[in-house]
Amino acid sequence: MEMKKRAATIAASLAIGVLTLSGVPAASAESDPTPGTQEVVEQATANAGVPAASTDGELDVVPATDATDGVTVQSDHLAPLTIPLPEGLSLDVAETTDSGSTIYPADRGSVDVAVEEVTQGVRVSTVLWDGSREAFSYSLPEGVAATPRPDGSLELTRTEVVEAEGVTAEVTASIGSIEPAWAIDADGVALGTEYDVTNGVITQTVDLAGAAFPVVADPTWAITSPVQVRIRFTRAETATIAGGGWHATGLTAVCAAAGASVAGPPGAAAFAAGCFLASGAMVYTAGVAQNSRPKRCLEQFMTFVPLSGAIIGVPWYGTYACR
Structure with missing residues (x-):
């Protein structure tokens, strides 16, 4: 009888060991890997209902290797415009994805920035992996101003002094706009966000209360069609x-x-x-x-x-x- 009890105890112990060991890889197989920045941005744009990235437009978009140099946009009928990236994020050098987007990863992993060309513009998506930042600032290029519109967008104008034939004039041209801000969390929930324009600096603030991370905050810079x-x-x-x-x-x-x-x-x-x-x-x-x-x-x-x-x-x- 004693031998039977001992055998049963050993068998039970082995069974528990087998279940425990086999459970480790099973749990790992069921857990999804952390999505990359590009995947997060694509899911957020789908949830926000905004157009996907596109290279079919007439613009030539040239992201810089160094994030501090911004993104240059030009075409055959458009003077070059430098679109800034968010300031103060300690971004690493650019990485190009298979889809053609450019990712600027943060060297400390809290915020990444993705740049995508869209029809007649550029989308700059800031990916927040945690709640350490809720506001992002963009310094406008010299001579460029942003004016709020009732729908929450910003009109971009460039003012220059021109001189010819003895005539000097200060001319202001509409060169584009920044579409209304949006922010989406990992659950597809839209978060409150808005722009503030002060002394040539655009600041986007996102309400992160109750947000599921990662969060994607997005300003899209739409460039005025060169035909008008x-x-x-x-x-x-x-x-x-x-x-x-x-x-x-x-x-x-x-x-x-x-x-x-x-x-x-x-x-x-x-x-x-x-x-x-x-x-x-x-x-x-x-x-x-x-x-x-x-x-x-x-x-x-x-x-x-x-x-x-x-x-x-x-x-x-x-x-x-x-x-």
């Missing part, structure tokens, strides 16, 4: 144009310089030709702006139309509220 550009003149310049202070040659020269600042050499030629042909309409509209109560300012829209291998500028003039 807007330029605004100041009140003083509007008054000068209305009074005939700039003759047709001066107007054409200023338009060429303004077009070059926005859309490079093709823009210069198209703007110059368009202004020369429509200088009378430009002066008339400036007069309408001057006679408005309160006074308004002249704005010019230029549509680029391909014609027989060349780019033709078709202008349209209007007025806008100004100080």
Whole structure:
């Protein structure tokens, strides 16, 4: 009897040992590996219902190896624009994924940044692996300003002083926008997020209360289509144009310089030709702006139309509220 009890005890011990050992690999097989940054971003964009990455647009997107150098966006009909990456994240050098995206991993593993080209723009996704950061700042390039819109997006404008034919003008062109911010957690839940613009710095803040990590926070920089550009003149310049202070040659020269600042050499030629042909309409509209109560300012829209291998500028003039 004693031998039977001892045998049963040994058998039970062996069985427990087998169950314990076999349970270790079984548990490991059921657990999913931690998803990579690219997978996290793709899932977040799907949950947010925003367009997937695309390289079908006309833009040439060049991410820098060093994150501090930002991302350069250009095209045949667009002056180069540098899109900044979030500041103060201690990001490592760029890594290119099989899908063509660029990942900047954080050297301490708390925040990564992914850059993807989308149709007519660039998406900069910040991946938060924990709750150590909830705000991210982007310093705008020199001469570029961001103005909030009612829908939560930001309009991007570039202001430059142009000089030609003895005429000096400060022109402001609409060069793009930053689409409304969004943030999605690991459970697909949308989190509260918004932009603040102060002294040339855009700050996106994310409400991480109750969030499941990783969280993806996203500003998408949409670049104005090179087929249409807007330029605004100041009140003083509007008054000068209305009074005939700039003759047709001066107007054409200023338009060429303004077009070059926005859309490079093709823009210069198209703007110059368009202004020369429509200088009378430009002066008339400036007069309408001057006679408005309160006074308004002249704005010019230029549509680029391909014609027989060349780019033709078709202008349209209007007025806008100004100080």
